[in-house]
Amino acid sequence: MKHERLGELLDGLDLRDGMCVSFHHHLRNGDKTLNLVMQALHERGLKELHLMASALFPVHKPILPLIKDGTIADITTNYMNGPIAECLSNHGLKGSLTMQTHGGRARSIVEGDNVIDVAFIAAPAVDKAKNASGVHGKNACGSLGYAIEDSLYAKRKVLVTDNLVDTLEDPQIQGDAIDDVLLVKTLGDAEGIMSGTLKITKDPLGLKIAREALRLLQALDVFEDGVSFQSGAGGISLAITKGFNDIMRERGLKASFYSGGITRYHVDALEGGLVDKLYDVQCFDDAAIESLKKNANHHAISASNYANPNNANRVIKDLDVVILGASEIDTDFNVNVTTDSYGTIIGGSGGHSDTAEDAKLSVIVSPLLKARTPLIRERVRTITTPGKHIDCLITERGIAINPKRRDLLEKLKDTRLPLFSIEELMAKAHAFTGKPKVSHPGDKIGVVESRHGSTLDNLYKKGD
Amino acid sequence: MARTYLFIPGNVPRMLQNADVFEADALIIDLEDAIATYEKDEARELTAQFLRAHRPQGVEVYVRINAEEPLFSKDMKALAPLEIDGVVLPKTTLSSLKAYEAYQDQFDAKLPLIGLIETPEAFFELLQIAKFSLVKGLILGAEDLSAATGMHRDENGQELLFCRSKLLLAAKAAGIRAIDTPWTTLEEASLSLDIQSAKRLGFDGKCAIHPNQVPSINDAFFPTEEELRKARRIVKRHEETNSMRFSLDGKMVDKPVVEKAKALLESAEAYRFKRGKGQ
Known part of the structure; x- marks a missing residue:
């Protein structure tokens, strides 16, 4: 009615x-x-x-x-x-x-x-x-x-x-x-x-991280016909998406799909013949909307067809590589994108935890220091994505591979990539900042729920 | 041999802290033009403290000092105990080199320097400067030179051809590094043209005034696949014949060519994972 x-x-x-x-x-x-x-x-x-x-x-x-x-x-x-x-x-x-x-x-x-x-x-x-x-x-x-x-x-x-x-x-x-x-x-x-005109970061540290990510993907032989790829709309992610496109183009390769939030850089890949399909769960800019309107290979998909873990046809079950961010990461590779270190809510999973679990390779990209606060903690304040689903961390000062991914470590052992344990990267940050104080949480206010419905972590009021 | 010499202002903690992650082969921490007169003492102290506590690893470190007294003596005194690869001496002339050497002699020191060639006078004594004992390289300083001469720079670099060529020949004659002047905008197309002008002439590397210029310079000064292939063949034949003089593809190869090929392969290996754009 x-x-x-x-x-x-x-x-x-x-x-x-x-x-x-x-x-x-x-x-x-x-x-x-x-x-x-x-x-x-x-x-x-x-x-x-x-x-x-x-x-x-x-x-x-x-x-x-x-x-x-x-x-x-x-x-x-x-x-x-x-x-x-x-x-x-x-x-x-x-x-x-x-x-x-x-x-x-x-x-x-x-x-x-x-x-x-x-x-x-x-x-x-x-x-x-x-x-x-x-x-x-x-x-x-x-x-x-x-x-x-x-x-x-x-x-x-x-x-x-x-x-x-x-x-x-x-x-x-x-x-x-x-x-x-x-x-x-x-x-x-x-x-x-509209999120405005999304732009590749100009921050030299962000660009360094993007270059390092592309080197890692090359060392892991990710670039091949039929690869599938997802990254976000942040400045570093966009730099990686553009670099990913450049390498695909130079090598004459074609990806099977890009998924998630779509930007002009994803559209460039579709229109440039670098990818077969875009699976779009949200458009981030005008170029993405125009493409969705006119390009038959640009598909709007539902959240369930995107990432519902019990949907056998979900797109991300076939995802090869996902690039993700982090507010904090701990030495078990647990990632927090929900709160800051003091408990103030600053975001949430979105598709972070979904794609990290499903993708064959999940890569976290982030500066090692954020406003003089170290990215890596002994324990994150809030677990958004369990460490068992995170494979790699890339910072401007080196790369850490989750020890559980022995296959990746084996593949990378003869490269000259700057590989460190995550504890070593944490120590590098502490050399500049000292060991940060741990804040104490207040009363419980809620929960972080896993994509399967179980409680992953609790949310507390901001601590002292 | 370093390809990229990145200027880092000596008074910006965040830039100093991250100086070693930008993938430049050499850093030039600046106490001179980037620092206002009233911040000179602060920049010198910050730079010295930083180098004492966090001397960047895996990268050559130079400090551009002030050439005029009393700042020259203050800078040199602060740098004396530090582990650096040398200083960059602004407006280098034969007389400033002699003053530098005299200062070093007082303390029985031998800190090398890179001469910054940015005055018209210096071009009339360039070979003597290049052959001066403590000089390990020459940088062309085209901005100050432009101001002194009225030269107008553009990305094609025709106006600089004579100065670049003269500096390059002096450096090569003395067996030291020839380092090209920075390009002062971040726009990639013009930067690329300027880099190619220097690369074609034979410069060993180039200065960068922003970290985002580093990847383009690193890429341009990384040997091409053809250069690498040729160098590998020369070294292979040298190893097979155990000789420094042999024929390859109908051309004679002798010791300097073999050594150049070896150096090229070594630098390519060293810089393979510091190439510009993630490739």
């Missing part, structure tokens, strides 16, 4: 205290939908809601009072930064915080671990048959991958759009699964939706 007023839509829903409402994060820091809906639920006096948002950004600051007054009791998300993350780190929340992975979120929805009462799905274009797409309209965001499971499994599915069209030729969300369409003035702010 189509609605032109939010109040009218809400009148028709079975609203009750404690219900679970979901949102996706494809509009990133330009999203206005979550704030609009949550404020309306607050005004109706609802309490103890479970907010299940695939990510939360600084733009969602207006819901802080709802967390403080108990309108929102529980939060399940895959990533958060900004004022909400800081507030939860300092004060916790009435219920519990659960940090999932992208694949874990999809799994929990598909398998019913999380039952969504109402999914509010911001959609940049919706047609008369309630089909939805992310590639059209003034607030186009590209792939709607993280919303697909919500659109299929929530008890009530609502598309929220500012762009009604007659028909969509290649919808990402099928209208027959949708219950309602809400027309709003605007979904969001286009500037916040």
Whole structure:
């Protein structure tokens, strides 16, 4: 049913205290939908809601009072930064915080671990048959991958759009699964939706790390026809993606697929004939959106088809190489991308833990020192990705290979790569910084959930 | 032999701390032009402390000192106890070399130097400078030279051809290193043209004023596959014949050619994993 007023839509829903409402994060820091809906639920006096948002950004600051007054009791998300993350780190929340992975979120929805009462799905274009797409309209965001499971499994599915069209030729969300369409003035702010023009880092340390990563991949004979590759949208990752493309081009090779968040550098590879397919779970820039619109080999995929560990057809089960970052890593190779060393939430797994587990080779790239804080700790403050899934760490001062990967160590033994144990790299950092003080955590506020649904670690209030 | 000589300001802790990770073969820690007059003492002290505690390993370390008193004596005194490969002497002339030598003689020291050739006068005594006992290399300083002469530089380098050639010939005649001037923008295409100008003339290496220039210089001064193939064949034939004089492909090969081929293979091996762009 189509609605032109939010109040009218809400009148028709079975609203009750404690219900679970979901949102996706494809509009990133330009999203206005979550704030609009949550404020309306607050005004109706609802309490103890479970907010299940695939990510939360600084733009969602207006819901802080709802967390403080108990309108929102529980939060399940895959990533958060900004004022909400800081507030939860300092004060916790009435219920519990659960940090999932992208694949874990999809799994929990598909398998019913999380039952969504109402999914509010911001959609940049919706047609008369309630089909939805992310590639059209003034607030186009590209792939709607993280919303697909919500659109299929929530008890009530609502598309929220500012762009009604007659028909969509290649919808990402099928209208027959949708219950309602809400027309709003605007979904969001286009500037916040796009991550801006993503650029390769110019930082000499970042470029050194990228060069070292490419040397490692070459020494491990990763470059061959049919290789599959994933990296993020950070400056170092982009440098590696571009370098990866350059080497593929020089050697006349063609990859099978690049997956994950897609940028212009991935699109360059597709258009340059360096890769067969892009499997896109979120678009990071305009070039990615345009490519998704026009290139038949650029596929939008759902979070479940991307990374659900119990989905036999998930893309990343065939992933050869993934490049990932780290806020901290410990001597057992456990990686933290959820909090800083003091416990302040600064991110979350996203696809980190999913891809690290599935990829044949998982590579962490990071400066050894971050603002005079060593990357490597004896124990990370929060485990986001277990060390058993991490194969290599690359810093500007050397490379550490997880001792569990004897095959890699054997392959690299005659190279001149700067290989060290992770303890040796930690000592190099300590030579500059001294051994850092360990902060003591406060009260428990939630959990980090593995992609399989078990508790991987606890989250605590920021310590002293 | 070093290909890349990276200038690092002596008053920036983060740059000093990371100086050895940028893959330059040599570092020139700068106490001269990069440092404002009122920061000279601070930069000297920081540089000395850094070199005492964290002398970069696997890289040659030079310090560009101030040539004028009283800064010259202060710099030299601070550097005396440190483990460095030499100093870079700004605006080198024959008279400044003699003053340098006299200072060294006072302390019975023999710290080598690289002469920075950046004044018109120096070009009229270049061979004597190159052959001066403590001089292990010459750097062309085209920026100061441009300021002194009114020369306008561009990426094609025609205006520098005479100065580059003269410096190169003097260095080669003296058997010391010929090091090209820095290119002052980070734009890769023009940097590449400037590097190629120096490489074609026969320079051994080039200065960099930013870490991001290092990979391009390292790449350009890494031997080509053809050069490596030829050097391997020369060394192989030398080993087979146990001779320094033999014929290869109808051309005579003698001792200097054999030694050059050996040096090329050794430097290629040493720098194989410090090539520019991750390849």
